[in-house]
Amino acid sequence: MRASSLNAPAHDAMPLANRVARFIRLAPDEAALLRTLQSDARTIQRGRKLVAQGKALDEIFIITAGIGIRYRVLNDGRRQIIRFVVPGDIEGFGGSGNALFSMLALTEMVVAPIPYANMMRVLQAKPRLLAKVLMSFYCDVSIDAERLVDLGRRSAVERVAHFLMEMLTRLQAIGLADDHSYQLPLTQELISDALGLSVTHVNRVFQRLRSENLAFLVDQRVVIGDVPGLSALADFDPTYLQPRFPGEIFDKVA
Amino acid sequence: MRASSLNAPAHDAMPLANRVARFIRLAPDEAALLRTLQSDARTIQRGRKLVAQGKALDEIFIITAGIGIRYRVLNDGRRQIIRFVVPGDIEGFGGSGNALFSMLALTEMVVAPIPYANMMRVLQAKPRLLAKVLMSFYCDVSIDAERLVDLGRRSAVERVAHFLMEMLTRLQAIGLADDHSYQLPLTQELISDALGLSVTHVNRVFQRLRSENLAFLVDQRVVIGDVPGLSALADFDPTYLQPRFPGEIFDKVA
DNA sequence: CGATTTCTTGATAGGGATCAAGGTCTGTGG
DNA sequence: CCACAGACCTTGATCCCTATCAAGAAATCG
Numbered sequence: 001m002r003a004s005s006l007n008a009p010a011h012d013a014m015p016l017a018n019r020v021a022r023f024i025r026l027a028p029d030e031a032a033l034l035r036t037l038q039s040d041a042r043t044i045q046r047g048r049k050l051v052a053q054g055k056a057l058d059e060i061f062i063i064t065a066g067i068g069i070r071y072r073v074l075n076d077g078r079r080q081i082i083r084f085v086v087p088g089d090i091e092g093f094g095g096s097g098n099a100l101f102s103m104l105a106l107t108e109m110v111v112a113p114i115p116y117a118n119m120m121r122v123l124q125a126k127p128r129l130l131a132k133v134l135m136s137f138y139c140d141v142s143i144d145a146e147r148l149v150d151l152g153r154r155s156a157v158e159r160v161a162h163f164l165m166e167m168l169t170r171l172q173a174i175g176l177a178d179d180h181s182y183q184l185p186l187t188q189e190l191i192s193d194a195l196g197l198s199v200t201h202v203n204r205v206f207q208r209l210r211s212e213n214l215a216f217l218v219d220q221r222v223v224i225g226d227v228p229g230l231s232a233l234a235d236f237d238p239t240y241l242q243p244r245f246p247g248e249i250f251d252k253v254a
Numbered sequence: 255m256r257a258s259s260l261n262a263p264a265h266d267a268m269p270l271a272n273r274v275a276r277f278i279r280l281a282p283d284e285a286a287l288l289r290t291l292q293s294d295a296r297t298i299q300r301g302r303k304l305v306a307q308g309k310a311l312d313e314i315f316i317i318t319a320g321i322g323i324r325y326r327v328l329n330d331g332r333r334q335i336i337r338f339v340v341p342g343d344i345e346g347f348g349g350s351g352n353a354l355f356s357m358l359a360l361t362e363m364v365v366a367p368i369p370y371a372n373m374m375r376v377l378q379a380k381p382r383l384l385a386k387v388l389m390s391f392y393c394d395v396s397i398d399a400e401r402l403v404d405l406g407r408r409s410a411v412e413r414v415a416h417f418l419m420e421m422l423t424r425l426q427a428i429g430l431a432d433d434h435s436y437q438l439p440l441t442q443e444l445i446s447d448a449l450g451l452s453v454t455h456v457n458r459v460f461q462r463l464r465s466e467n468l469a470f471l472v473d474q475r476v477v478i479g480d481v482p483g484l485s486a487l488a489d490f491d492p493t494y495l496q497p498r499f500p501g502e503i504f505d506k507v508a
Numbered sequence: 509c510g511a512t513t514t515c516t517t518g519a520t521a522g523g524g525a526t527c528a529a530g531g532t533c534t535g536t537g538g
Numbered sequence: 539c540c541a542c543a544g545a546c547c548t549t550g551a552t553c554c555c556t557a558t559c560a561a562g563a564a565a566t567c568g
Contacts, residue, residue: 072403075489080406082399100396100494127382134388142354144398145336149326151405152334152450156556187514196406198557203516235329240354410524441546452525457548 016062016112016133019088022173023136030129037062037122041112044068044105046185051092051103059115060092066109067184070101071193081194083143084167088174090137106185142240143170151196154235159195160205161234164215164222169238181223188217269428270316270366270387273342276427277390284383291316291376295366298322298359300439305346305357313369314346320363321438324355325447335448337397338421342428344391360439396494397424405450408489413449414459415488418469418476423492435477442471 017034020026026034041064044050051057053072063085070091071081082101085091091103091111122130146166150159167184171177192202209215213225214233224230271288274280280288295318298304305311307326317339324345325335336355339345345357345365376384400420404413421438425431446456463469467479468487478484 072399074403074407078407080403082402098493101399127385130385131381131388134385134392138388138392141395141398144395144402145326145355147402148336148398148405149328149334151402152448153328153332189514193406199515200517200558201556204556207516239352443546453547454526454549455524458524461548 015064015088016090018174019090020132020136022088023139024132026129026132030126030132033122033126033129034133037112037114037118041110044109044111046105046107046109048105049102050105050109050111051099051101053099053102055099056097057092057099058097059113060090060119061103061111061113063087063089063091064110064112066105066107068103068105068107068109069190069194070103072101079193080196081190083140083147084170084194086170086174086176089140090133106190146240156195156197156201157205157208158234159197160191160202160209161214161230162236163191163195164224165227165231165234165236165238166241167222168224168227169241173241180225180227181221183221185220186217186222269318269342270344272428273344274386274390276342277393278386280383280386284380284386287376287380287383288387291366291368291372295364298363298365300359300362303356303358304363304365305353305355307353307356309353310351311346311353312351313367314344314373315357315365315367317341317343317345318364318366320359320361320365322357322359322361322363323444323448324357326355333447334450335444337394337401338424338448340424340428340430343394344387360444400494410449410451410455411459411462412488413451414445414456414463415468415484416490417445417449418478419481419485419488419490419492420495421476422478422481423495427495434479434481435475437475439474440471440476 014031014035016037017026017031020034021031044066046066050061050068065087068085068091069081070083070085071079073079084106085103092099119130143166146162150162154162168177168180168182171182171184176182188202188206189199191197192199195202197205206215206217209230212229214230215225216223230236268285268289270291271280271285274288275285298320300320304315304322319341322339322345323335324337324339325333327333338360339357346353373384397420400416404416408416422431422434422436425436425438430436442456442460443453445451446453449456451459460469460471463484466483468484469479470477484490
């Protein structure tokens, strides 16, 4: 099992434009506009919070590089990770002055903050562009929905398997994973908090996955030994990760 | 415990405009435009599917009246309800030619189908309006996220309590619930499929809620006997159901 | 190289699933 | 108007998946 090198840049210079372009075609000037939005990048050390739940939030973030988690901590300390955030993702939406969730950097991250005020400026110039951004943004919803199915109706092994496959597919889409592996500083605790399991049990699940040559967690790397096997175990159908808008909806507009 | 009458219409003539207006101010002409979109309403009998997972889908639906569920059935028959759909909700987005989920009418529903093609026309005329719609639409994400916390980190009683409170709040927002009760054809099976529990166990949870005068399922009606009590049990914080965009983001645009 | 953090293993317990059946209600048709 | 069927609720018994508790390795880090 080799940990082959990735052919994609670790730092995406135009994550937002690239992301949107995955869903909807962008005109050159639109892409350029998106780039200007990301002018002042901010770097977040690993282990630091980008957003704290309950605190005021007047900007959104485009993730340029690095991996983070969006999560929620309950009164009694239980934590639920809502999603793993990867380059190209947009965080901080959902309206409201106060953040509903926290966001933590798992690796060093680079983000481009966009104050709501600036968004308005862009909107004024190119409302159709905003619509495109929002539309691409909305595709994320299916990821959350699938996670719901996970937590509600799948067993622990299925959940872990499904999660590993989902991350493989998502990271492949942005060039951060090869055929069967990807770099990610996952701990079993993180996985347990994402999947609603206990750390102990996640550990036992991994023992099984390992013994069946399905998946391994080595170093800071997820290596999938048997992609079809893991896929089958997870009942994984990647459709939900490749949303498209029929007829290139925006292109037909004059 | 009285089941007071509702002061809101059962059938909302402008669900989409009303919905968007809850989040973002609409100009009169925009509201009018939204109304024209909903011209040809379609009625769905209770128990019928509006959308079937895997089938092609080339339109979106604005729910005008009635309640439905969006759900997903796994290979082996397990079902997970993703969300309860109420008037004003928009269904069918998420892109892709094939529906990822099914949608079933729990009561007779009235929906306004909007072909993607028409959406394009409107977009062409008023791209900013589409942005508003999408933005309001995006607020739904926080509902899904909260459900995730539910399934991942809350006990059975907490889940049921939280769910009942969520529906109370959501239905109040559209005038379909009074202070402490609402009409909804919930079965224990539906609740179990929404919350990832077994029917048997949901039944036992309700026995407890009943005995503590917290909540009742009578007729086709949910009656909450002790709103603060149920709220506390659920650790319910309605913030996530009232998202706002700071500074009336769209209004400042010339 | 001491100190966290993370992983692993073992033992025990419990929340909730599953299985099985009976009861109740509702609508439908004869 | 009654009888029946199907949907829904209830109850009881049992089991098992996964959580908890406890504590020792191993790895990572400053």
